[in-house]
Amino acid sequence: MTEKGLVLVVEDERPIADLVRLYLAREGFGVHVEHDGTAGLAAARRVRPVAAILDIALPGLEGTEICRRMRADGDWTPVIFLTARDDEVDRILGLELGADDYVTKPFSPRELVARVKALLRRAAGPDQGERVRTLGPLTLDPGRRLVTVEGAPLSLTPTEFDLLGHLLGRPGRVFTREELLASVWGYASHAGTRTVDVHVAQVRAKLGGAAGLIRTVRGVGYTADV
Amino acid sequence: MTEKGLVLVVEDERPIADLVRLYLAREGFGVHVEHDGTAGLAAARRVRPVAAILDIALPGLEGTEICRRMRADGDWTPVIFLTARDDEVDRILGLELGADDYVTKPFSPRELVARVKALLRRAAGPDQGERVRTLGPLTLDPGRRLVTVEGAPLSLTPTEFDLLGHLLGRPGRVFTREELLASVWGYASHAGTRTVDVHVAQVRAKLGGAAGLIRTVRGVGYTADV
DNA sequence: GAATTCTTGTCGGCGCGATGTCGAGACCAC
DNA sequence: GTGGTCTCGACATCGCGCCGACAAGAATTC
Numbered sequence: 001m002t003e004k005g006l007v008l009v010v011e012d013e014r015p016i017a018d019l020v021r022l023y024l025a026r027e028g029f030g031v032h033v034e035h036d037g038t039a040g041l042a043a044a045r046r047v048r049p050v051a052a053i054l055d056i057a058l059p060g061l062e063g064t065e066i067c068r069r070m071r072a073d074g075d076w077t078p079v080i081f082l083t084a085r086d087d088e089v090d091r092i093l094g095l096e097l098g099a100d101d102y103v104t105k106p107f108s109p110r111e112l113v114a115r116v117k118a119l120l121r122r123a124a125g126p127d128q129g130e131r132v133r134t135l136g137p138l139t140l141d142p143g144r145r146l147v148t149v150e151g152a153p154l155s156l157t158p159t160e161f162d163l164l165g166h167l168l169g170r171p172g173r174v175f176t177r178e179e180l181l182a183s184v185w186g187y188a189s190h191a192g193t194r195t196v197d198v199h200v201a202q203v204r205a206k207l208g209g210a211a212g213l214i215r216t217v218r219g220v221g222y223t224a225d226v
Numbered sequence: 227m228t229e230k231g232l233v234l235v236v237e238d239e240r241p242i243a244d245l246v247r248l249y250l251a252r253e254g255f256g257v258h259v260e261h262d263g264t265a266g267l268a269a270a271r272r273v274r275p276v277a278a279i280l281d282i283a284l285p286g287l288e289g290t291e292i293c294r295r296m297r298a299d300g301d302w303t304p305v306i307f308l309t310a311r312d313d314e315v316d317r318i319l320g321l322e323l324g325a326d327d328y329v330t331k332p333f334s335p336r337e338l339v340a341r342v343k344a345l346l347r348r349a350a351g352p353d354q355g356e357r358v359r360t361l362g363p364l365t366l367d368p369g370r371r372l373v374t375v376e377g378a379p380l381s382l383t384p385t386e387f388d389l390l391g392h393l394l395g396r397p398g399r400v401f402t403r404e405e406l407l408a409s410v411w412g413y414a415s416h417a418g419t420r421t422v423d424v425h426v427a428q429v430r431a432k433l434g435g436a437a438g439l440i441r442t443v444r445g446v447g448y449t450a451d452v
Numbered sequence: 453g454a455a456t457t458c459t460t461g462t463c464g465g466c467g468c469g470a471t472g473t474c475g476a477g478a479c480c481a482c
Numbered sequence: 483g484t485g486g487t488c489t490c491g492a493c494a495t496c497g498c499g500c501c502g503a504c505a506a507g508a509a510t511t512c
Contacts, residue, residue, distance in 0.1 A: 111416075157444070157497085158446060191501090195501080198500080216460070384487085420490075424473085445470075
């Protein structure tokens with residue numbers, strides 16, 4: 001549920017909070033919602049979110065104050081402010097709050113999600129998922145969605161590519177079928193574990209001579225041999 | 227920590243210096259801080275910064291004087307001045323200090339970081355976005371907003387041009403529809419991902435024989451084939 | 453070493469989701 | 483208003499994933 005990390009949302013208007021929660025959850029984020037400023041600050045300190053979305057006008061403690069105290073704690077979690085009025089924008093940008101972005105109400109949930117993602121991309125630097133992986137004659141380039149065996153490109157379907165990529169992400173580590181289903185297919189998948197076998201077989205077929213790199217660990221799962 | 231190079235900060239007010247240091251460090255810059263003018267000039271000569279942020283009012287040696295002496299040394303490192311009063315701005319702009327930018331207090335650290343980056347981009351030569359891109363029979367010139375196929379000019383709409391330009395910016399790299407929407411259409415776009423498909427189709431139609439250069443990566447997005 | 457049982461490999465077809473394509477309507481600039 | 487552009491809906495098409503079923507192979511028991 002929190003594969004992409006937890007996003008803290010502090011917003012006192014329930015309908016808006018629910019909307020934001022829905023859209024973020026749909027994108028695979030875990031969401032922690034608080035409805036007043038004091039609880040929001042406590043949550044920020046407790047749940048270690050990867051990003052925080054703070055309404056400015058809040059009961060208890062203003063969003064700006066939550067951010068200020070987080071920064072004082074040395075917490076540089078990316079923060080996006082929600083603001084209803086344009087003149088509040090000046091307060092965000094003008095002061096040294098360490099706000100990373102802001103969105104004015106009414107806003108599009110799609111836009112908000114896009115900004116959260118952009119922020120995390122920026123904060124994370126070069127994405128781990130973008131790393132080119134090499135194992136023997138095999139190379140896998142996530143950015144180009146390209147797999148080569150001894151330089152010759154392979155044509156893999158999306159599932160095959162993700163599956164191979166996940167195995168190559170930690171060579172030597174044995175993944176159970178359940179783990180692979182959860183990571184590659186996603187937690188919402190209803191597929192049975194046998195489906196994993198079928199795709200492993202197809203990847204092996206396409207790997208040709210390098211098929212041996214994916215080893216069956218009987219009774220457990222699969223691994224990319226080092 | 228210094229992957230992006232070292233930025234020299236000369237600022238006698240500790241809180242401000244610390245704030246600037248934090249923000250620059252967070253962006254991957256190395257930071258060297260000095261608190262008086264004399265030490266600042268010595269540091270400029272010693273640490274070879276990629277950019278310098280100089281307060282104007284400094285004990286020992288004014289920021290303007292540091293800059294002047296750097297220039298006299300033949301050191302044309304980009305310099306940003308921090309100034310508390312507007313009337314100081316005139317002194318910066320009026321004299322041939324070789325200042326590249328200035329920021330008035332109170333300032334937003336975000337803004338300062340943005341200016342440092344902009345300065346380095348400028349100093350690094352022609353903007354990446356201005357680069358003429360060529361791929362097989364295709365050339366795309368952002369400056370002239372011109373695309374040609376084997377020398378013959380094409381008439382593209384703004385969206386079509388930006389879309390093609392973005393794909394050609396990193397040939398081989400696969401972009402998801404969401405990435406393209408965010409980059410080409412912008413954050414605030416409410417367009418659905420299918421809109422991307424339509425525009426890709428249009429671009430392909432206009433590309434004629436070179437249409438194959440834009441390849442669909444099923445389940446992922448699009449790429450410009452190398 | 454043979455029989456049994458469980459696990460894994462393999463094949464083929466069905467259903468669904470993703471993409472290509474066309475056209476209508478909205479919107480904007482002139 | 484007029485022309486150009488963007489966005490969306492609708493439909494057709496195609497590829498892919500999923501499952502069921504059986505074959506093959508490995509571990510366990512005797």
